Amino acid sequence: MHLYQAVILAIIQGLTEFLPVSSTAHLILFPWLLGWPDGGLAFDVALHIGTLVAVLLYFLRDWVKLALAGIGMHYPAQASPEEVQQNRRLFWYLAAGTIPAAILGFLFEKKIEDAFRQPLPIAGAMIVVALVMWWADARARHLRTLPETTLGDSLYIGTAQALALFPGVSRSGITITAGLFRNMTRETAARFSFLLSTPVIAGAAVKELPKIMKLHHAGALDIPTSTILIAIVASGLVGYAVIAIFLRYLQTRTLRLFVYYRILFGILILSFWFLHGGHAR
Numbered sequence: 001m002h003l004y005q006a007v008i009l010a011i012i013q014g015l016t017e018f019l020p021v022s023s024t025a026h027l028i029l030f031p032w033l034l035g036w037p038d039g040g041l042a043f044d045v046a047l048h049i050g051t052l053v054a055v056l057l058y059f060l061r062d063w064v065k066l067a068l069a070g071i072g073m074h075y076p077a078q079a080s081p082e083e084v085q086q087n088r089r090l091f092w093y094l095a096a097g098t099i100p101a102a103i104l105g106f107l108f109e110k111k112i113e114d115a116f117r118q119p120l121p122i123a124g125a126m127i128v129v130a131l132v133m134w135w136a137d138a139r140a141r142h143l144r145t146l147p148e149t150t151l152g153d154s155l156y157i158g159t160a161q162a163l164a165l166f167p168g169v170s171r172s173g174i175t176i177t178a179g180l181f182r183n184m185t186r187e188t189a190a191r192f193s194f195l196l197s198t199p200v201i202a203g204a205a206v207k208e209l210p211k212i213m214k215l216h217h218a219g220a221l222d223i224p225t226s227t228i229l230i231a232i233v234a235s236g237l238v239g240y241a242v243i244a245i246f247l248r249y250l251q252t253r254t255l256r257l258f259v260y261y262r263i264l265f266g267i268l269i270l271s272f273w274f275l276h277g278g279h280a281r
Helices: 003-016 023-034 040-058 060-070 081-097 099-116 119-139 151-165 171-181 186-217 225-250 256-275
Strands: none
Touching: 003 023, 003 040, 003 225, 023 040, 023 119, 023 256, 040 060, 040 186, 040 225, 060 081, 060 186, 081 099, 081 151, 081 186, 099 119, 099 151, 099 186, 119 171, 119 256, 151 171, 151 186, 171 186, 186 225
């Protein structure tokens, strides 16, 4: 893989990881459409490390408050007991919400990837989730904020997050949609989605790192280390900017733009597939 290809895919990862359009679908389909080589495991992990760093840095203060409150500390010192209690509850709600995705990923991740990492099911997932997203956005009352989150919300949204293992679903797309079904505001649903995704992305990266280290020590990496590092930085910078812009966007706008994009992208993939007899160019 050339450096420019790695940078373009890193930018795509940064753009799509946090928008409700499925980063996995884009990283599979763009090389398929353009005839580019598969970056392999090391490259996929590198891109996710970049966006993991982005979400960690963006929500660093939140995670410090939540984690310290979660283990029983009164932090920040000037916070009221009610605020600390809210942070403590939210920390453990987020921990509970990661369980469904962790279990499904442990049991079925490889089988799901092997069976559904193809253009047709990805295109179908893009369109179906778009329609569900539109329905949720249209029917939600957009009333509830982050301090009002319950354990039921977390388990409901966490179960939805497990569906993101299917390429084309989109982790942020399905969890924001689930939050809207729980009558959260759009910004609250997105913020909760990003917080909930952090442990899952981190766990996936940590799980794959030993394999990367083995490849590195064996000299079997297909992509130069310098290219991997550049990809990490590019995906991280773009991802951080996208989080900030997307959260501001949702304060005043709907998800309709992303619904249209998902449907059009799905139709494009289906058209390309049938016109070329089920093969990439």
